[in-house]
Amino acid sequence: MRRLILLVFVAILLIFPQNVFAQIYMTDKLITIDIRAQTLNAWEGGKIVNSSRVSTGMYYTSTVKGVFKIYKKYDLQNMKGHYPPYEPYNLKNVPKVMYFYKAYAIHGAYWHNRFGYKVTHGCVNEPVAFSKWLYDWAPIGTSVYVY
Template sequence: MTKLINQDWKRCLTIFLASAALSLTTVGINSTSTWASKINQKIEATIQTLQKSEERWIQINLAKQRLIAWEGGKPVYAIIISSGKKSTPTRIGTFKIKSKHKSTRMRGRTYDVPNVPHAMFYDGNYGIHGAYWHKKFGTPVSHGCVNLAPNHAKWLFNWASIGTPIIIHK
């Protein structure tokens, strides 16, 4: 139990530090954290590379609660999302879609939701998926996943494939 609590604490601290450093960088304040700076540089470099390509990719802006589907440098779809709330934040970084499920059950300590539509997982249990149980899009309310209205989740699910890059930033 202690090991699990320590892992959760370390994960939360890591996410908090990365979020804080990226937020400070966004408003023009230099972070003294080399680690956070490297994450921010990787995100910026990946976006620049993807925009020069013809590749499909997904950009998620947590500060604006927006998702944009891109084909190279051309935005093709933009929607409002709901990301993780403060106590269960959405991870920042560069990822790729690892699995897709038309419908799945999602369980956690405080929730058990059947028939979650159009789920695409990119980092363990973190994913982008439809959310039929709320209409609070534009507000962080999830347990760390990126929630979309079911019709938008279906569009994105059909457009993206395994391996599609996902960039999540503040």
């Protein structure tokens, strides 16, 4: 596990300029989302403090990759949209919504249990119990690294 973490840090150093690396990893709290593994890790003080399987975007509605910050939070929010070729959706009372880039958010999902699979319209879905923990743990301004 330590070797994997070290490899991730080295890869980030090689991919991103030094100032971006410092911007993400010198913060106290960090959320990392691994699209390939469909996992989310919550980091504090350089250590993983919690993690969960998640669901990210499908082929035509993939989750955006990059380094972001949580900029808005809602305890509950209604969400609707239509992204062809997929069916439209209209979800009421989506729990623990945290926006990190434009309309991309990390939030709880009560309507499915397919965590570990790419099933969303671009958002990062997480189990409701985990979403409550993450929402309380991560303040606005928390760094989010999606890769």
